[in-house]
Amino acid sequence: MNKLRASVLMRHEVGLHARPSVKLTKLAKAFESRIDLGLSPDGPWVDAKSIVKVMATKAPKDSTIYFRAEGSDAKAALEALVTLVDGDFQDGR
């Protein structure tokens, strides 16, 4: 099976921080597919469902987040994750 890819610019003012990371990993876990996250198109890749790994990337504001997904719902997963990051993690609340 092919890996699907997507990328999105993260504008959240404090970067991929505690609250955004919680939201991102929770969303990723809602999908069955294996989902990786990286800060460059060639990786290194970390498990997007692991908050420990995601936080460890310490992605700052204005970094581009790359996703790759593999599985039955890979397309839906990527769409949802891109929407979340693009919508600034819905932090307006």
Added chain:
Amino acid sequence: MDDRTRRAAQRIEGRPAVPGIALGPLVRLAPAKHETSQSRTVAEEHRALVDALLAAKTALTVLAQHAGDDDAEAILSFQIALLEDDNLAEPAFALIAGGEAAHGAWSTALAAQIASFDDADDAYFRARASDLRDLRDRVLRHLAGEADQALPSGAIVAADDMPPSMFLATDWRDGGLVLRRGSPSSHVAILARSRGVPMIVGVDVDRLENGTDAVLDGDAGLLIVNPDSDTRAVYDQRRAEQSKARQAMTSFKGPVLTATGELVQVMINVTGLAELEGLDPSHVDGIGLMRTEFLFQGREKLPTEEEQYQIYKRMLEWAAGKPVTIRTLDAGGDKPIAGLTQQGDINPFLGVRGVRLSLRHLDVFRQQLRALARAATVGNLKVMIPMVTVAKELDQCRVLFEQALEALHREGRHAKMPPLGMMVEVPAAALTIEDFNADFFSIGSNDLIQYVAAASRDEPQLADLAQPSRAVFNLIRHVVEYADGAGREASLCGDLAGDPEQVAALLDQGLRIFSVAPGALGPVRAAIARYAGPVA
């Protein structure tokens, strides 16, 4: 299990430690396990960490539900998410598989992650290190069998023993405390008394069940589990009377005179700023004892000179010109401090504690003296040295104080020498009181009693011996008479001063300055007002 037998009322006798009535659900704290768990198998260590992680997650979830604000909830959700991620504990489980104990494995695993955040360029990411530390400590507490520090308010808490830091972190409100260990004069009892938290000791807490309804009678030393409705009604009534009486006591103000018109000073003993909240300095004659060891306990690092100075300063500002007697660090004995007190002292009460410890850790002592010398410019500060046994110790403290003062003046800071006094709690010092170059004396009756009787205050079987005996009163009279003749002040700041039934006996010895727990102010003042002179 038969429901009726389980619900039957049960009266459990203990010993009274702090008077008062509490009604509420029982909360049983898990007994502390020994940290030396090397004998446990790999599987057991693995299981211990799994359990601790689960318990920490449950506790965090409850906290998050009651967080009340978005920020707190977000922080807690983050910690919960970390715990739910197997990647967090994976290195710890690997270390356990390699033969390490759960405690050490978890600390090591988290240390790497904490270090990684500590090194981050971004301040937001650096700040996450503190979340991980918090999480690390929470799990360690569960591993050590200590329950979470956030106990529900209004509960009757039952435990083997309770560290002062945990007591201080709990909102006691209408709650009470039941302990297996400890005594009426143990440290947690001192804190409970100052906050009016009813407490009994010497109870077999293993038999108590979580969540059952209970009545705690701190006057009689009694715990009633599953009280019937008649018993409940009686205690509801008593509790109502108690809160009424407490209110009446706190409204009692102005100078205290004996029935014969003699003026007596009544001061308070405190451990920190929290106890001064809601207390009006005009109702008391000052702070007779501020125990600084609580500033040093339950924290990662010892407090800095500046931190100490700020606390002392605020205390002096609160007192608004009335005397504030601050005792230098009295660590050791029953008050160990991580990184400072000696471990494995053969007999801690007869070991390196109080001034003996301070004179062996001059770096820590000098910092405290500097903070005190600076605070002395703010208000009416007096400084008291604990556990002085021979005159030389006090002389050394005075020299160190003068050195600290000189250094501060060289640095261009405001500082001055406060009156320097001593605690009288070692019988040798009480017997030779005229040898000491002290500006004032304060009798520490808790230690004096146990040293005179050679009976530990924490040994339940010797409670009859560790009492204010004629021997103790003779020593008190000796000190007070000498101080009077020498034109110096002598006060008494132990629990003895806060016991209304002992007030007359102390006044008989000539004592005219009492320092008591804030909760005892009312009863002690009332007892002083009743005093009509020695019974012939």
